[in-house]
Amino acid sequence: xxxxxxxxxxxxxxxxxxxxxxxxxxxxxxxxxxxxxxxxxxxxxxxxxxxxxxxxxxxxxxxxxxxxxxxxxxxxxxxxxxxxxxxxxxxxxxxxxxxxxxxxxxxxxxxxxxxxxxxxxxxxxxxxxxxxxxxxxxxxxxxxxxxxxxxxxxxxxxxxxxxxxxxxxxxxxxxxxxxxxxxxxxxxxxxxxxxxxxxxxxxxxxx
Numbered sequence: 261x262x263x264x265x266x267x268x269x270x271x272x273x274x275x276x277x278x279x280x281x282x283x284x285x286x287x288x289x290x291x292x293x294x295x296x297x298x299x300x301x302x303x304x305x306x307x308x309x310x311x312x313x314x315x316x317x318x319x320x321x322x323x324x325x326x327x328x329x330x331x332x333x334x335x336x337x338x339x340x341x342x343x344x345x346x347x348x349x350x351x352x353x354x355x356x357x358x359x360x361x362x363x364x365x366x367x368x369x370x371x372x373x374x375x376x377x378x379x380x381x382x383x384x385x386x387x388x389x390x391x392x393x394x395x396x397x398x399x400x401x402x403x404x405x406x407x408x409x410x411x412x413x414x415x416x417x418x419x420x421x422x423x424x425x426x427x428x429x430x431x432x433x434x435x436x437x438x439x440x441x442x443x444x445x446x447x448x449x450x451x452x453x454x455x456x457x458x459x460x461x462x463x464x465x466x467x
Contacts, residue, residue, distance in 0.1 A: 304335035324351030346372035389452030392424030
């Protein structure tokens with residue numbers, strides 16, 4: 261599904277898309293968070309961009325581990341450790357592999373969800389990125405099991421993640437800074453669910 265060249269292409273798109281959407285992500289976070297989600301994430305992926313030339317000599321596992329390292333080092337707030345560990349552990353999973361299959365991607369998403377839930381103690385229904393990640397994972401697994409079409413499975417995942425974003429508008433935040441707002445958090449979408457969906461869309465568009 262994806263060799264090193266494709267992984268680097270996807271990373272390049274994520275870097276560009278995060279940069280393009282940083283103000284929107286920060287605007288979302290201004291309402292229910294610390295007001296820095298987009299700015300911090302963009303700073304982290306700019307650090308990844310600086311590392312890109314060195315990735316020519318690395319395997320897919322080492323690339324993702326370094327992406328995680330850069331995000332943990334540069335991104336502030338909760339996003340750095342959450343996304344950082346997700347990428348890093350995905351890289352650990354890929355040890356010894358030269359390509360990323362759809363089965364690998366599904367396993368890596370499970371690992372990312374596990375890491376984020378472990379660190380953030382989040383479950384579905386608390387207005388976090390988990391509300392997009394878990395539905396996306398379920399949709400991709402079901403679609404891929406049905407016909408083995410990776411592109412179709414990724415599109416199903418994006419649709420489920422986008423539905424997850426919409427769902428976060430309908431619930432009260434009970435985790436993180438957003439929880440302080442109580443019912444005032446209703447009607448606002450979660451920034452983390454939005455940034456995760458942006459990353460998944462980058463993968464789907466280039467698959």
